[in-house]
Amino acid sequence: LPRDPDAAAVLVRQAQAETEEAMTELRSVIRAIYPPVLADQGLVGALGSLGTRAGVPTRIDIGELGEVPAAVEAVAYFAVTEALANIARHSRATRAAVRVTRDGASLSAEITDDGTGGADASRGSGLDGIGRRAAALDGTMKIISPPGGPTTLTVELPCV
The missing domain is CATH 3.30.565.10 (Histidine kinase-like ATPase, C-terminal domain)
Structure with missing residues (x-):
């Protein structure tokens, strides 16, 4: 970070985007495994x-x-x-x-x-x-x- 803050910022944004994508995929898997209707009803x-x-x-x-x-x-x-x-x-x-x-x-x-x-x-x-x-x-x-x-x-x- 101290040597190249711009490169670090790019890596942080990339990591955040990949984390959000992984969370979306995980939510989809959870819905497929345990349908929301079961949680609701x-x-x-x-x-x-x-x-x-x-x-x-x-x-x-x-x-x-x-x-x-x-x-x-x-x-x-x-x-x-x-x-x-x-x-x-x-x-x-x-x-x-x-x-x-x-x-x-x-x-x-x-x-x-x-x-x-x-x-x-x-x-x-x-x-x-x-x-x-x-x-x-x-x-x-x-x-x-x-x-x-x-x-x-x-x-x-x-x-x-």
Whole structure:
């Protein structure tokens, strides 16, 4: 700084700009990991609002969940959102249902539809992403989707 104040000022401005850019990127990542709707409404409220935005008539049934870890909330919300989007896009369903329950240390989200079936997570679809997110928390995803339907997707997540 004492030897070349102009160069130091340029470096400080550059560092400030890069820091602001990094903060913007970090905020974007945080929003993707923990959607604002969860912070605003909690898991029950966020899931409840999905039924009104789903592409097919959807019944939402949420049991008593108690306190759910933030990471579990985020994965459960993502799983239900992605499953409902897949139903609207691919299943030709006329109705869907979401049931979220808590049994001790496990949260379960079951999403069903009356569509054409044949859903397959091994094709690299959004279903694969649901499975990977569940596995990241030591959870599981199971799909039963025979040709002709119906389809049931169950995600089990530990709440520890």
